[in-house]
Amino acid sequence: MTISRPENRSTGRFRFEDMPDPLFCLDMANNHQGDVEHGMKLINAVAGVAQRTGTEIMVKLQFRQLESFLHPADRFAYPDGPLSRHSKRFEETALTRDEFRRLVGHARSLGLHPYATPFDEASVDLCVAFDFEVIKIGSCSAYDWPLLRKVASTRLPVICSVGGLALNEIDDITDSFRSSGCPLALLHCIAAYPTPVEHLQLDQIRQLKERYPQHPIGYSGHESPEDIFVVGLAVAKGATILERHVGLPTETVTLNAYSLSPAQAEAWIHEAQRAVRACANGQPRRDAPGERESLMSLRRGIYARHAIPAGKTVTEADVFLAMPCLEGYFHAGKLYEIVGSFTPFETIHVNMPVGLSVRDRLPKSLVMSSIAARVNEILVEARIELDVNSRIELSHHYGFERFFEYGAVIIEVLNRDYCKKLIIQFPDQSHPAHRHHQKEETFQVISGRMKLVLNGQEKELRAGETQVIERDVMHSFSTDSGVVFEEISTTHIKGDSEYEDPNIPSDPTFRKTELVLP
Amino acid sequence: MILIEASTGQRLRPIHLLLMLYRYLSGIYQLGDVAALNYVKGYVDGYAPKAKLEQILTVSGHGIGEPEIWLSDRLPMANIDTVSFRLMNTQLLQFLRTAGPGGVGAIFAQFRKIVASLPSLAELVEDEGLVPYWELQAAEWSRPRRSHVNVYSDSPLNMPGARTYDLIYVSHGLPYLDTLAVSKLRGHLHLGGWLAVLVPTPGDLGSERFADSSFVSAAKRLFNDRLALRGYPPVRDSCQRIDFTNVASKTEYIRFSVPASAKNVLVGELLLYSMHEHLSDRVRLEVLAETLDGIGTTEVAVREVLELFMVEGNNDDQQARES
Numbered sequence: 001m002t003i004s005r006p007e008n009r010s011t012g013r014f015r016f017e018d019m020p021d022p023l024f025c026l027d028m029a030n031n032h033q034g035d036v037e038h039g040m041k042l043i044n045a046v047a048g049v050a051q052r053t054g055t056e057i058m059v060k061l062q063f064r065q066l067e068s069f070l071h072p073a074d075r076f077a078y079p080d081g082p083l084s085r086h087s088k089r090f091e092e093t094a095l096t097r098d099e100f101r102r103l104v105g106h107a108r109s110l111g112l113h114p115y116a117t118p119f120d121e122a123s124v125d126l127c128v129a130f131d132f133e134v135i136k137i138g139s140c141s142a143y144d145w146p147l148l149r150k151v152a153s154t155r156l157p158v159i160c161s162v163g164g165l166a167l168n169e170i171d172d173i174t175d176s177f178r179s180s181g182c183p184l185a186l187l188h189c190i191a192a193y194p195t196p197v198e199h200l201q202l203d204q205i206r207q208l209k210e211r212y213p214q215h216p217i218g219y220s221g222h223e224s225p226e227d228i229f230v231v232g233l234a235v236a237k238g239a240t241i242l243e244r245h246v247g248l249p250t251e252t253v254t255l256n257a258y259s260l261s262p263a264q265a266e267a268w269i270h271e272a273q274r275a276v277r278a279c280a281n282g283q284p285r286r287d288a289p290g291e292r293e294s295l296m297s298l299r300r301g302i303y304a305r306h307a308i309p310a311g312k313t314v315t316e317a318d319v320f321l322a323m324p325c326l327e328g329y330f331h332a333g334k335l336y337e338i339v340g341s342f343t344p345f346e347t348i349h350v351n352m353p354v355g356l357s358v359r360d361r362l363p364k365s366l367v368m369s370s371i372a373a374r375v376n377e378i379l380v381e382a383r384i385e386l387d388v389n390s391r392i393e394l395s396h397h398y399g400f401e402r403f404f405e406y407g408a409v410i411i412e413v414l415n416r417d418y419c420k421k422l423i424i425q426f427p428d429q430s431h432p433a434h435r436h437h438q439k440e441e442t443f444q445v446i447s448g449r450m451k452l453v454l455n456g457q458e459k460e461l462r463a464g465e466t467q468v469i470e471r472d473v474m475h476s477f478s479t480d481s482g483v484v485f486e487e488i489s490t491t492h493i494k495g496d497s498e499y500e501d502p503n504i505p506s507d508p509t510f511r512k513t514e515l516v517l518p
Numbered sequence: 519m520i521l522i523e524a525s526t527g528q529r530l531r532p533i534h535l536l537l538m539l540y541r542y543l544s545g546i547y548q549l550g551d552v553a554a555l556n557y558v559k560g561y562v563d564g565y566a567p568k569a570k571l572e573q574i575l576t577v578s579g580h581g582i583g584e585p586e587i588w589l590s591d592r593l594p595m596a597n598i599d600t601v602s603f604r605l606m607n608t609q610l611l612q613f614l615r616t617a618g619p620g621g622v623g624a625i626f627a628q629f630r631k632i633v634a635s636l637p638s639l640a641e642l643v644e645d646e647g648l649v650p651y652w653e654l655q656a657a658e659w660s661r662p663r664r665s666h667v668n669v670y671s672d673s674p675l676n677m678p679g680a681r682t683y684d685l686i687y688v689s690h691g692l693p694y695l696d697t698l699a700v701s702k703l704r705g706h707l708h709l710g711g712w713l714a715v716l717v718p719t720p721g722d723l724g725s726e727r728f729a730d731s732s733f734v735s736a737a738k739r740l741f742n743d744r745l746a747l748r749g750y751p752p753v754r755d756s757c758q759r760i761d762f763t764n765v766a767s768k769t770e771y772i773r774f775s776v777p778a779s780a781k782n783v784l785v786g787e788l789l790l791y792s793m794h795e796h797l798s799d800r801v802r803l804e805v806l807a808e809t810l811d812g813i814g815t816t817e818v819a820v821r822e823v824l825e826l827f828m829v830e831g832n833n834d835d836q837q838a839r840e841s
Contacts, residue, residue: 284751311668313612315527336521340528340616341609342671346678356605356673 014133014157016183016216020056022276023218023241024269025136025159027060027117031247031259032103034093039103042248045262047110053269059107060136060243061116063123066094097126104130117141121150128154139163139191139220142173152180159241161220162208163189174212185216185241188234194258195222200230205237216240222258231268232275242272293327300332301325301353307374308348314338319354326362329355350374364400372517375409378424382447382484386422387413392515397432397504400513406430409515412492421487425450430478433500435471441489442468448483452476461485474500520799522628526616532799534610535629535643536789536806537580542648544786545778547581550824551689553772554716555588558687561768561828562712574598575683575706577674579690580790582607583614586667587658589687598667599681601674603694606793608671615669617656623649636807642785675702682708689716697760700829704765707831719771719823720759726773728780728820734787737813741791744805753794768828776820783820784813 026046032039043059050057067075074087082088095103107114117136118124124147127135137160141147151158158177162170170186177184188204200223208217218241219234231242245259255261260268300321308318316339325331330338330353338354348354351370353362371394379386391412396403408431411422419439425431425448433453443452444466452459452467453476461467469475494508505511521529541547562569574596576585586600602608613621626649633639642648658664670677675698686703688695695717704713719727728734742752762769776783792806 311670336529337531337605337609338671340524340526341612342605343608343612343669345670345672345676345681356671356676 016157016185019216019240021240022235022272023058024055024272025058025060025220025241025243026246026260026265027062027243028247029060029062029245029259030089030093031245031255032061032093032095033253034095036095036099036102038248038250038253039095039099040106042246042262043103043107043110043112045248046246046265047107047112049262049266049269050110050112053266053273055269055273056111056113058113058115058134059246061100061103061114062119062138063100063116063126064090064094064119065122066090068122069120100126101130118147118151121147124150124154127156132156134159137161139165139189143169148173148176152177152182155180155182157183157185159185159187159218159243161187161189161191161243163191163220170208170212174215178214185218186212187218187220187241187243188239189220190222193222193256194224197223197227197230200233202230202233202237205234205239209238218242220244224257225260225264225268228264228268228271231272232278235272235275235281236279238281244268296327296331297324299323299325302330302332302335302338302355304348304350304352304354306350306377308344308354310345310347311343313340314342314344314354315340326353326355326366329353350377361401367400367403368394368513368515369518371403371409372515374426375424375515376517378482378484384422384446384484386411386517389414390422392517394513394515395431395511396513397499397501397511399511404429406432415492417491419487419489419492421489421492422446423483423485423487425477425479425483427480427482428478431476432504433474433476434497434504435474436469436496437472437498438493438496439489439491440469440471441487442466443477443485443487445483445485448479448481450477450479450483450485476500520632522625522632524613524625525618525621526613528609528613528616530609530613530625531606532629532632532803533606533793534613535625536793536802537606537610538652539642539648540580540786540789542645542651543642543778543782543789545776547579547689548584549774549776550716550772550822551581551585552588553774554689554714554824554826555585555687557770557772557826558685558712558714558828559592562685566710569684569710571684572596573683573685573708575677575681575686575703576600577686577688577690577703578602578607579604579694580607580793581689582611583655583659585687585689586611587664590664590667594663594666596666599683600667600669601672601677603674603690603699605671608669611659611669612671614652614656615659615664618660622652622656626652633803633807636803638810639803639807642810675699677706679705682706682711684708684711686711686713687716688714691718695760700760700762704829704831709831711831713827713829713831715760715762715827715829716772717760717825717827719825726821727823728776728783728818729787729822731818733780733784733813733816733818737784737788737809738791740812741788741805741809744808745797745801748801748805750797750801753791762827762829765829766827767830770826770828772822772824772826774822776822778820780816780818780820784816785810788813 028042032042046057046059070087071083073083104114113133115132115134115136116127117138118127119141134157135151137151137158139161142160142162142165160173174184186208188208190199192199205217205219217239219239220243221230223230246265247255247259249255249261300323302319303322305318305320308314321332349370350373393410394403394407395410396407398406404426407429409424413420413422445461445463447463449460449462452461455474520532524530571593574589576598578585578600582602586598589598630643633643683706686707707713745752788809792802
């Protein structure tokens with residue numbers, strides 16, 4: 001089964017288009033120490049990393065046919081030391097073909113995807129013999145044309161590190177592989193072991209992506225394992241293939257300065273995965289959870305400066321801007337579009353928001369501010385001045401949410417042996433049927449009109465007209481146009497009202513809210 | 519955002535003028551509404567001769583104004599409330615009602631400057647008949663008899679429950695019209711009232727529609743390709759179809775040929791397609807212009823197929839409203 005994103009799973013050959021994003025590549029290099037058992041343990045550890053991180057990992061080997069790869073000066077141990085400073089290590093860590101076969105088989109059995117970097121043509125043949133899905137070319141071999149030609153002949157996808165290559169050289173490589181029909185990915189790489197952070201030049205990843213948009217671009221890192229943040233930067237720059245060296249430290253094996261231990265590899269993968277989530281590369285912007293609500297709470301909304309009657313087209317003078325903007329209502333940015341063209345179905349009362357949303361379920365404080373402003377307007381229009389000690393409360397018999405259907409604004413001017421209240425009802429408000437056992441009261445309408453029902457008998461009261469309501473007389477009142485009236489009574493006693501509807505709470509604290517006028 | 523100052527105090531955007539351009543070029547919506555309304559009135563008169571159409575609601579789309587004028591002329595005593603799912607439609611109607619002499623010319627003069635650097639759009643706006651056509655429409659709206667047409671900006675889904683109508687006429691395309699919307703609108707019918715819904719026939723049945731033709735599809739693809747170059751996601755057509763089979767008393771297909779040239783109708787379809795909210799004004803104009811440059815001319819018959827559903831208001835609707 002070839003390595004691919006779960007949704008693109010297939011039993012076909014490896015394709016860059018189907019690879020996981022990012023593709024994690026862990027390079028064993030010579031960290032098997034030339035000991036196949038140690039190599040198996042390392043592979044076990046990498047498999048554990050893959051399982052714990054939920055990723056599919058490509059695990060890499062390095063193939064060199066030392067008999068032909070090394071110069072004879074290094075193969076026959078001539079005096080004055082080796083020609084190449086690497087040859088001793090290569091010889092000490094050399095594995096046989098069969099030993100490599102064991103490692104490759106073991107890796108596959110654990111769900112890993114083995115592949116290799118061949119450094120000579122015979123090693124390319126070995127890659128093919130092992131049925132690898134992809135071939136890696138190291139930076140040192142990236143301009144080795146005989147090797148490149150051999151690799152291209154396999155028609156396998158190629159991942160090529162381009163550390164130390166000039167621009168024209170990378171152009172040559174891409175042109176060549178395009179001509180041969182081999183899919184090619186490029187890895188930005190700094191061939192310094194280890195690479196100090198200040199030399200990483202991670203922006204090369206972005207530049208490679210811009211210059212070679214048809215090729216996947218990745219990053220092969222040799223920075224210190226401590227510099228784990230680097231992989232996040234590489235992801236942010238757009239790397240979709242991530243490669244690091246990996247080894248297994250023991251009592252006798254010490255890793256070099258640029259190889260990750262299995263624990264470090266696991267942390268490195270987690271860091272990369274976090275970066276992938278944080279960057280969302282190539283994705284269109286979407287709102288983060290709570291982002292819209294947060295912004296709206298800081299934006300200015302559009303509110304009615306005074307009542308905007310139903311059917312009236314809003315002008316700039318009708319509205320003001322204030323924070324916050326409520327969900328579903330216009331924010332300040334919409335002002336220029338709605339002025340002169342927005343016409344509401346229903347009256348938008350003072351302080352209420354302007355918008356296309358349903359106008360119930362607004363915050364209670366907003367509705368209270370609107371009610372207070374409306375009460376103020378009514379009092380001003382009726383030329384009623386209030387004593388500073390007047391107590392104002394909203395009576396809402398079926399809950400605040402239904403105040404505009406059932407309720408009244410009650411202004412208690414004084415309450416002694418005698419009591420005076422001013423009562424205001426907005427258009428279409430009703431006060432449910434009730435009676436007082438102790439209080440006798442008289443209503444006098446100051447402005448507007450009301451419909452009064454006394455023991456089932458209906459009567460309309462207009463401005464100036466009065467009506468006495470004796471004790472224990474069931475009465476209710478309502479208005480279609482709005483009304484302001486005085487209630488003059490014997491002392492008002494809390495709890496003296498008995499409502500006909502048993503659903504209305506007898507305790508007044510559940511059906512009253514204090515109102516403060518601006 | 520590009521704002522165009524109107525003499526009415528409104529600030530229009532290029533999208534409004536593109537809508538006016540679309541309507542000038544393509545007469546599809548007019549013919550459809552006229553045919554549908556003739557049928558609706560005849561149907562209601564025949565079904566319930568004593569029924570009074572006194573309270574009417576229109577839910578209009580990009581053809582806003584045309585159904586209202588037709589109804590206003592033939593039912594002069596009716597009160598007609600007009601809403602739309604898209605604010606831009608009612609905004610256009612508000613402008614026409616208050617434009618006044620010179621108002622139309624003034625906004626197109628500003629628009630001409632805005633599109634001066636986009637030759638293919640500029641050419642359309644330079645059409646000599648464009649301003650006079652809309653001045654005539656504006657004059658039509660200034661007649662006293664239009665005073666009983668009330669235009670509201672609220673969404674049809676948010677109308678006060680107490681408002682009920684003898685007839686609700688919906689000529690609004692998808693995707694705004696869905697089953698929820700239809701259900702809510704039914705809740706505003708009087709007992710015995712009628713809901714008439716006019717929609718384009720979906721592609722599988724209406725393949726004779728010019729709007730579903732390969733010319734239009736190619737133009738839309740080109741538009742989306744140009745959008746993608748600017749980093750915008752494509753405009754998506756909605757394929758939703760509302761199932762009226764269980765509720766409609768009557769279904770009629772309205773087929774007609776459009777007298778406008780195929781090129782003009784194609785341009786019109788493209789203009790309509792471009793009116794999606796997620797595009798900036800400048801990008802919309804530039805991409806439109808580039809697309810217009812890229813589409814060829816074609817001379818084919820332009821046909822339209824619409825479906826008209828008649829749904830009668832019943833007790834369930836009343837109960838739904840009261841609850």
